[in-house]
Amino acid sequence: MKTSIPFVRGVRLRRDSVPRSAVYPFSLAAVQQVERLRLERGITFFAGENGTGKSTVLEAIAILLGFNPEGGSTDLRFETVARSSSSLHEHLELLTLDGSADDGFFVRTEGLFNLATEVDRQDEEMEEIAREAKRWSGVTMTGYRPLSNRYGGGRSLHQQSHGEAMLALLSNRLGGGGVYLLDEPETALSPLRQMALLSVMHRLARSGSQVIIATHSPILLAYPGARIYRFDEDGIDETEYEETDAYRVTRDFLDHRERSLRTLLAADEVGEDDR
Numbered sequence: 001m002k003t004s005i006p007f008v009r010g011v012r013l014r015r016d017s018v019p020r021s022a023v024y025p026f027s028l029a030a031v032q033q034v035e036r037l038r039l040e041r042g043i044t045f046f047a048g049e050n051g052t053g054k055s056t057v058l059e060a061i062a063i064l065l066g067f068n069p070e071g072g073s074t075d076l077r078f079e080t081v082a083r084s085s086s087s088l089h090e091h092l093e094l095l096t097l098d099g100s101a102d103d104g105f106f107v108r109t110e111g112l113f114n115l116a117t118e119v120d121r122q123d124e125e126m127e128e129i130a131r132e133a134k135r136w137s138g139v140t141m142t143g144y145r146p147l148s149n150r151y152g153g154g155r156s157l158h159q160q161s162h163g164e165a166m167l168a169l170l171s172n173r174l175g176g177g178g179v180y181l182l183d184e185p186e187t188a189l190s191p192l193r194q195m196a197l198l199s200v201m202h203r204l205a206r207s208g209s210q211v212i213i214a215t216h217s218p219i220l221l222a223y224p225g226a227r228i229y230r231f232d233e234d235g236i237d238e239t240e241y242e243e244t245d246a247y248r249v250t251r252d253f254l255d256h257r258e259r260s261l262r263t264l265l266a267a268d269e270v271g272e273d274d275r
């Protein structure tokens with residue numbers, strides 16, 4: 001069965017259904033201003049400080065699209081007991097663009113281990129079915145393409161390092177022309193592999209995909225022509241690359257490394273003297 005995933009124009013908060021008390025996730029300014037997101041095909045970034053709600057909003061969009069909340073797709077689904085999603089998706093209406101995609105995926109660094117386990121489990125299950133079929137009928141099952149090819153480039157994701165597995169997943173599974181949500185993919189990646197991810201993003205953008213990426217990476221954010229939304233304690237605003245903290249703070253640190261280190265480490269020394 002072919003999957004049909006809508007391209008996303010934005011989301012509308014059903015304010016009449018939001019609890020009156022300002023509890024998470026409604027306590028987040030970004031959630032209160034979530035309607036400011038104007039999404040299109042191509043590359044969109046959610047940037048901003050830790051804890052401003054990027055993952056919360058991205059996860060809610062992923063759930064509205066039918067993706068597995070822990071990372072995955074509409075068809076690759078799994079659940080571990082350790083995680084629970086926010087209820088935000090229950091209070092959002094998905095606004096769509098014209099047309100739909102037949103591919104989509106939600107990549108979460110924190111879910112990569114469990115995703116790899118699920119891919120291996122499904123491959124082992126198919127191998128067992130093939131063995132049983134051969135035993136009972138003598139027929140060798142053909143035509144089954146192991147998921148580890150589609151996800152890991154021919155190797156189990158578990159047999160690759162964290163960064164190797166992440167780049168293999170991004171390079172192999174995201175086929176193009178789809179809706180792809182990526183939550184801080186750089187966490188596992190070296191600077192060199194983040195640059196390789198820029199090439200993957202370019203391939204996806206050129207194939208008409210919609211790619212929404214929550215990130216702190218000044219390398220990824222440099223993708224030309226992307227729309228960047230800054231999440232902060234006041235809500236959500238569109239911004240320019242050079243205005244993002246990821247760019248400014250990294251650049252300032254590298255340009256003035258010794259001064260920055262003196263300042264950062266001196267604070268600690270004062271603390272020691274005071275003891």
Ligand SMILES: Nc1ncnc2c1ncn2[C@@H]1O[C@H](COP(=O)(O)OP(=O)(O)OP(=O)(O)O)[C@@H](O)[C@H]1O
Nearest residue numbers: 024028048049050051052053054055056057086231
């Ligand atoms: N299940 C939860 N219950 C209560 N608060 C939560 C829950 N999940 C997240 N939060 C809080 O909501 C805020 C936003 O979290 P979120 O993970 O969306 O931020 P983020 O912008 O993605 O941060 P980061 O850049 O660190 O990944 C944080 O302050 C976090 O502590």
